[in-house]
Amino acid sequence: MKRLAITFVTETYPPEVNGVAMTLGRMVAGLRARGHQISVIRPRQAHDGGASDDTLVRGLRIPNYPELRFGLPATRRLAALWRAQRPDLVVAVTEGPLGWSALRAARQLGIAAISEFHTNFHTYSEHYGMAWLERPLRGYLRQFHNRNLATLVPSSDVRDQLAAQGFTGLQIVARGVDTQLFDPARRSPSLRASWGAGPDTLVACYVGRMAPEKNLPLVLAAFRAMKAIRPDSQLVWTGDGPERTALQAAHPEQCFTGMQHGEALAQHYASADVFLFPSTTETYGNVTIEAMASGLGVVAYDYASARAHLRHNVNGLVAEFDDDAGFIEQASYAASHPQVMRELGKAARQTAEAISWDSVVSQFETVAQAALASHRRPNDPTTRVAQMEG
Incomplete structure (x- = not known):
């Protein structure tokens, strides 16, 4: 060429x-x-x-x-x-x-x-x-x-x-997606401990810009549903943006790690269990395939990168686009079936290896x-x- x-x-x-x-x-x-x-x-x-x-x-x-x-x-x-x-x-x-x-x-x-x-x-x-x-x-x-x-x-x-x-x-x-950088092997018990999470704690995470267009209230609603099922669950926010200050003030019990880069970002992904991504304004959503490469069980809407790479109950969980109740339902399922989510995370990693x-x-x-x-x-x-x- x-x-x-x-x-x-x-x-x-x-x-x-x-x-x-x-x-x-x-x-x-x-x-x-x-x-x-x-x-x-x-x-x-x-x-x-x-x-x-x-x-x-x-x-x-x-x-x-x-x-x-x-x-x-x-x-x-x-x-x-x-x-x-x-x-x-x-x-x-x-x-x-x-x-x-x-x-x-x-x-x-x-x-x-x-x-x-x-x-x-x-x-x-x-x-x-x-x-x-x-x-x-x-x-x-x-x-x-x-x-x-x-x-x-x-x-x-x-x-x-x-x-x-x-x-x-x-x-x-x-x-x-860089599958050498984003890898389940980067999971860190010490990082999880800094979040107040033990080996069996369900850790849900959001990674991305904290801004109105990212539909962040649905992250909170989905996590409330998860916590009702698993009271010891923890929510970790990784990123920054205009909504962070208000979110952190309203939810001091949750973890706000700020912007992360490179290996530190990859470690944050891999140390969580479930990735919540309810944004409805993406053209693609790189964070979805980064979470997949990191072996997470992903909950997302059926569009953009999720539509391209996720298959419901095969390598992740998807809800109909902009269906709040459906998204919360999938997050609740994730909390109720931790072993299923681990298997979906493994399948997501296999999918990501081909991207x-x-x-x-x-x-x-x-x-x-x-x-x-x-x-x-x-x-x-x-x-x-x-x-x-x-």
């Missing part, structure tokens, strides 16, 4: 901790390992000093996401940069002003461009008391992504949902090559990425 010069334009990148940054970091590393020339354009991060291999642009903090920045418009700078060193392909990872600038500069110079859809920002608006924004945000996202040769989505249900809203050129490039990042990088290469072919022969319908099968 031809080695390509690919430029990713993104608002977030490691060491920032979120699903977009993690996914992009893995993709960049995988493509570089295959010999592709990869560059990254992003806003300057708080930890950045004077040196960086990436091209850094100005940015402003995102409301409710103080750890992240959105890039300011930079069309002229990007055009000058790409005139001097032209990439084969531009990938707009995020949809802010920086991403729009990248698409504008690529179009001016005749450079092939694709985009990625990672976050359902238009559905977040109702969780922040701004439901009236959903329709204009959806229109903006549709216009942004439809300017590209292809838009990468992580799953078939996201593809189908966006297609029904008028998005075109949708191509599935899934997500992988490799190498195969995901191969999927990206296929879409990238097809996009370039379409760009070179725009009037040939056999090469249009929009007509490819997902």
Whole structure:
């Protein structure tokens, strides 16, 4: 396969901790390992000093996401940069002003461009008391992504949902999981003891951002049902966000471990027993497959990564999408059947072992090559990425 010069334009990148940054970091590393020339354009991060291999642009903090920045418009700078060193392909990872600038500069110079859809920002608006924004945000996202040769989505249900809203050129490039990092062998009795949990204590956990769009009240409701069955149960929250302070003040008996990274994060997963994930706003949900790789019994809604990889009563428990009562029922079952959950966790681990990042990088290469072919022969319908099968 031809080695390509690919430029990713993104608002977030490691060491920032979120699903977009993690996914992009893995993709960049995988493509570089295959010999592709990869560059990254992003806003300057708080930890950045004077040196960086990436091209850094100005940015402003995102409301409710103080750890992240959105890039300011930079069309002229990007055009000058790409005139001097032209990439084969531009990938707009995020949809802010920086991403729009990248698409504008690529179009001016005749450079092939694709985009990625990672976050359902238009559905977040109702969780922040701004439901009236959903329709204009959806229109903006549709216009942004439809300017590209292809838009990468992580799953078939996201593809189908966006297609029904008028998005075109949708191509599935899934997500992988690091099964060497996320491993049941990292289970730690001493960590469990720090949570007040003994060998037989049922530990439920939530891992992720603590924010309104994550449906956190249902985590609490599900755990109350579990605790009614197993009074010694413990709930562990791993992550941070605008809801953490209020949650921690209201539930001092529960464990709040803060943001965790790398091996520490993997140890937190593996030291729990049941993973509760009731979010209804995910495009994928990397935490689900990380929990699966860690050998946890997962309780989740039947969509996104859970739909792609979980089979009810085979390797996890799933409830109908947005069915609160159904989710609580599955959590209650998990509390009542600890041995079943251990077996489901083992099966989940086996499933996760087949979800490799190498195969995901191969999927990206296929879409990238097809996009370039379409760009070179725009009037040939056999090469249009929009007509490819997902």
